[in-house]
Amino acid sequence: MAKNSIDEVRQSAALRRLFRSFLLAVLVYGVAVLYFFPILYMFLSGFKTEAQAVNPHIFFKPTFSTYQKVLGDPTMHQYLKNSLFQVCFGTILCLALGIPAAFAIVFGRFNKKETPGKFYVWFITTILLPPVAVLIPLFTWYQKFNLINTPWGLLAVYVGTHIPIVVWMVHSFFSDIPKEIFEAAEIDGCTKFQQMLRIAVPLARTGIISAGLLVAVFIWNEFFLGFNLTGNPTATLPVYMARFREQQGQFVAQLSAASTISVLPAVIFGWLTQKALVKGLVAGAVKG
Amino acid sequence: MSKVELKNISKVFPDGVRAVDNVTITIENEEFVVLVGPSGCGKSTTLRMVAGLEDISSGELLIDGELMNYREPRDRNIAMVFQNYALYPHMTVYENMAFGLKIKKIPMEEIDRRVKEAARILDIEQYLERRPKALSGGQRQRVAVGRAIVRQPKVFLFDEPLSNLDAKLRVQMRAEIIALHKRLAATIVYVTHDQVEAMTMGDKIVVMKDGLVQQIGAPLHVYHNPANRFVAGFIGSPPINFIKCRLEDRGGSLYAGNIRVADGHAGALRTAVGREIEVGIRPEDFTIAIDGDSGEMSGTVAMIEPLGGENNLHIDADDTGIRFIASLGADESGFLHLGRKARLGIKKNHLKYFDAETGRAFLTE
Numbered sequence: 001m002a003k004n005s006i007d008e009v010r011q012s013a014a015l016r017r018l019f020r021s022f023l024l025a026v027l028v029y030g031v032a033v034l035y036f037f038p039i040l041y042m043f044l045s046g047f048k049t050e051a052q053a054v055n056p057h058i059f060f061k062p063t064f065s066t067y068q069k070v071l072g073d074p075t076m077h078q079y080l081k082n083s084l085f086q087v088c089f090g091t092i093l094c095l096a097l098g099i100p101a102a103f104a105i106v107f108g109r110f111n112k113k114e115t116p117g118k119f120y121v122w123f124i125t126t127i128l129l130p131p132v133a134v135l136i137p138l139f140t141w142y143q144k145f146n147l148i149n150t151p152w153g154l155l156a157v158y159v160g161t162h163i164p165i166v167v168w169m170v171h172s173f174f175s176d177i178p179k180e181i182f183e184a185a186e187i188d189g190c191t192k193f194q195q196m197l198r199i200a201v202p203l204a205r206t207g208i209i210s211a212g213l214l215v216a217v218f219i220w221n222e223f224f225l226g227f228n229l230t231g232n233p234t235a236t237l238p239v240y241m242a243r244f245r246e247q248q249g250q251f252v253a254q255l256s257a258a259s260t261i262s263v264l265p266a267v268i269f270g271w272l273t274q275k276a277l278v279k280g281l282v283a284g285a286v287k288g
Numbered sequence: 289m290s291k292v293e294l295k296n297i298s299k300v301f302p303d304g305v306r307a308v309d310n311v312t313i314t315i316e317n318e319e320f321v322v323l324v325g326p327s328g329c330g331k332s333t334t335l336r337m338v339a340g341l342e343d344i345s346s347g348e349l350l351i352d353g354e355l356m357n358y359r360e361p362r363d364r365n366i367a368m369v370f371q372n373y374a375l376y377p378h379m380t381v382y383e384n385m386a387f388g389l390k391i392k393k394i395p396m397e398e399i400d401r402r403v404k405e406a407a408r409i410l411d412i413e414q415y416l417e418r419r420p421k422a423l424s425g426g427q428r429q430r431v432a433v434g435r436a437i438v439r440q441p442k443v444f445l446f447d448e449p450l451s452n453l454d455a456k457l458r459v460q461m462r463a464e465i466i467a468l469h470k471r472l473a474a475t476i477v478y479v480t481h482d483q484v485e486a487m488t489m490g491d492k493i494v495v496m497k498d499g500l501v502q503q504i505g506a507p508l509h510v511y512h513n514p515a516n517r518f519v520a521g522f523i524g525s526p527p528i529n530f531i532k533c534r535l536e537d538r539g540g541s542l543y544a545g546n547i548r549v550a551d552g553h554a555g556a557l558r559t560a561v562g563r564e565i566e567v568g569i570r571p572e573d574f575t576i577a578i579d580g581d582s583g584e585m586s587g588t589v590a591m592i593e594p595l596g597g598e599n600n601l602h603i604d605a606d607d608t609g610i611r612f613i614a615s616l617g618a619d620e621s622g623f624l625h626l627g628r629k630a631r632l633g634i635k636k637n638h639l640k641y642f643d644a645e646t647g648r649a650f651l652t653e
Contacts, residue, residue, distance in 0.1 A: 113302070180374035183341050188388030188439070189362040198387075202378045 039263070046070075046257030053253035070257040078233065079240035083220060083262075085151055086236055090158040090219045091212050097159065098166025099208065103196045105167070106174040107182060120171060123164040131161070131224050142229060149231040157229060158219050165218070166211045173207030174200055210277045217266050237262040290352055290442035290475045291317050292338065297347030299333050299499075307333045309499040310347070315443075315492075320469050320476045322490035324483055326522070330499035331479045332447055338477060339368050339445050351442060367436035368445040371452060373428045375420040375435070381407075382416040385435045399438075406434040409471070410464075426457045433465070437472065446478040450485065462489060483523050487511065495519050512638075517647035520568045520640055526600055529569045529612035532644060537561045546607065547584055550636040556650050557641055565650070568640035571600065574614035576621060577631040586631045587612075589624050603630055 045053050047062035070076060101123070105116045138157065139148070147153030177200060185195045201208065223238040230239060241262055244255055270277065292315040299308040308330040315321045323331040336342040338349060340361035349356045356364055367388075375384050382403055389399045407413045410430045420428055429449060436444055446465070450458045466489055469476055480486055486493045487507045495502040495510065495518075503515040507523075514520035520528050533545030535557060542549035542557055544567045549557055557565075574585070590611060591602035599621050601614045614632060616624075624630050641650040 178372065178374065180370045180372055181376060183339075183361075184368065184370060184374040184435075185376070185387075186341070187339060187361045187366065187368050188435070189391040191362075194391065199376060 042256045043260050044256075045253055046260050048253045048256075050251055050253045053256065066253045066257045067261075070254055070261065076240065076258065076261075079235060079237050080261075082151065082230075082234055083236040083238075086155060086158055086226075087216050087219050089155055090162065091216045093155070093159045094162045094166050094215045095208065095212055098163045098211070099170055099201065100196065101163065102167045102170040102174055103200055105171060107179075107192075107195075107200075120167070123167045126161075126164045127168065135225070135228055138225075139228065148229060149234050151234050154226060154230050154234065154236075157225055158222065161225070162215045162218060165215055169211040169214070170204055170207050173204035177203050206276055206279055210273070210279065213269065213273050213277055217269060220266055291315065291350075292443055292475065292477065293348075293350040293353075294334070294338070295348040295350070297334070297337060297349060298345050299330070299337060299342060300345045307499050308337070311496075311499075311501050313494055313501065313504065315475060315477060318473045318475055320466075320478065320489060320491045322478045322480060322486040322493045323496060324480055324486035324490075324493055324522075325496035325502075327481055328498075329496040331481075331494075331496050333499075334496070335368075335445055335447055335477060335479045338443070339366055340364050365442045366445055367439045367441040367443075368447065369429070369432045369436050369449045371448040373420070373432045373452075375428060375431055377420055380417050380419055381412060381423070381431050381434075384420065384431055385438050388435065388439050402438040402440070403434075406437040409437065409468070410434050425453050426461065429453065429461060433468070437468075442475065444474050444476045446476065448480055449478075450480070450482075458485075465489065484525060487523065493523075495522060497522075513649070513652065514568070514640060515649055515652065517566060517568070517642040517649075520642070520649070524570060526571045526613045526615065528640070529571065529610075530642075531567045531569065531608065531610065531612075533565065533567060535560050535563055535565050535641075544641065547634065547639070548636070549641075550639070552637060553639070553641065553651060560641075560643070560650060564644035566642045566644050566647075568642060569612070569634060570638060571613045571615035573635040573638040574616060575633040575635065576616060577633045584632065584634045585612075586629060589626055589628050589630050592624075592626060594618065599624075601630065603632075 041056075041058075044058070044062075046066055047064070048060055048066065049063055050066075052060050101119075105120050105123075108116060110116055142148045142153055147156075181199060181203075182195050185199050190198065221238060222236070223242065226236045226239045227242060230236070235243075241255075241259055244258055292313075294311055294313045294315075297308060297311045298306065300306050311330075311334055313321070313334075323334060325331050333342060337344050338356075340356070340359060344357050351364060351366075376387060379387060385403045385406060386399045389402065403416075404413070407416055410433060412427060412430050412434060415423060415427060415431075420431065423431065429452075432449070449465075450461050453461060462485060465478075468474075478485075478489060486495075490507055492504065493507050493510055494504045497518050503510055503519045505513075510519060511523050514523065517530070521530070531545060531547075533547075535549075536543050537558075542554045542561065544565060547567060577584075585603075585605060586607075587603040587605040589601055590604050593600035593602075595618075597618055598615050599618050601616060601621060601624060602611055603614060604611050614630075642648065643650065
């Protein structure tokens, strides 16, 4: 009898637990669907014809013609190339300049003890600065030096605005490396530059990779500065998307397909590297 | 040949702290010199100045007669072993040892030869392909030593290399480093806060306190002839006993409290008659009093530390109430149980006398 009742209690507890986790799952999936739905809808709409796209249906007969049309568009190719140019060179330059900056802040010799901290704070506050704040002076100067609507002009802005992110993330990784390792390297004959390249960079690899990924995604998605500083031949994908909406706003299916193509690399990239990204961001947040 | 000379070297940090004050040490070729002292005495800072990791505020550092003050660490031809090993975590043991040689662009065959030779000496051949993470503390410290050996430097610097190891491993590594010193005929500067390490390893020890050198000498010489009260107290385990008293002349014989000063010591102490002094008695300089005549100290046994061969007796003195430690043979002191009265004699020729005010020793050789 007693045994029975224990079993009953156990069963009802298990049932309650199951019910609770079921509710929780429904809630979590509900929120996920809510967030993901616009993206899903955009993705699906790209497989519709323009006529189908006007009506918000989920079930329809898919067609590849819209994607084919958008991908076949030579202007799209141009913008895609522009975006890739900005992402590749921008990321490389940000890392090439940001890593030494972070290294100097952490391990450099300064006259005053508080100097590296001050430098660091300035880098960090730059991240918080809204792009609108610098747009007008930037625009005026760019006009003066004929940098408006040039790929290198935009690249310079992107590098400048994204270096602080590299410094911020890599800084916390560098700070975790024991000082003695560099002293050992110094005695082993390394110059400061060799210490950075052969000791600090390999040891902070995770942080550097995630900083690079983050910068790449940020540049890929950047719209505001790109929109204001570039024109037709040099604009990036997000700018193209905006123009597309202005000029051909009625073509919902094409717009959806083009949007999907423009967010896809970021999504795939992020998905493939989410572990490194999270590790890098968390390290920065907790230890920084 | 590699002789290291520190001439009047001082280190003043930006916040005004004088970590090392006017230190002069000569380290002869192939000599094993140990800098020893309590934490914060400036021993590590001194070593780091020799390495070039700290700037020298004033004074001269010479290696083989060449001024080193303004040379980068890499141009001083030294190798250093750190307390926390400081191995490169992303490299294998082999790469760790080869790294410095690669930087110097030494031919690969030569690097390979030297690394394998060092690995053989240190018995780490089977770990060459491992990362430091996969090694125990003792193995890591061997790799750190190996990294120093392959460089074939003029001077080896050790900064408390055994502090992170457990007691047994420490004794073992101590023996290995001593053997290594003999084998490589190397000039070694070794920093430790452990006076046992200093005593057992060094050809010469430098006792430091508050940035000042207190005494330099062979370990046993320093042990038997401490220059001041601090050195006497720091070197030796269990520590020396101090008894504060007045030096008096009673009918031509000198007395420190109740202790009659040995005739051989009287000459040097005569100037201090009437002054407060401190008498230092090493624990092993007590004897069991056979008859009433030789009993100089008496007290109650308050604690016994049996070490097997001998007992450390903590005794509360009857007259002064001061607790002192006596190391006596286990057999002869076996009858001294807890709470019993003990009457002890003193080997008077071994006593040390210090000025109570300045701490300076009266007897110097």
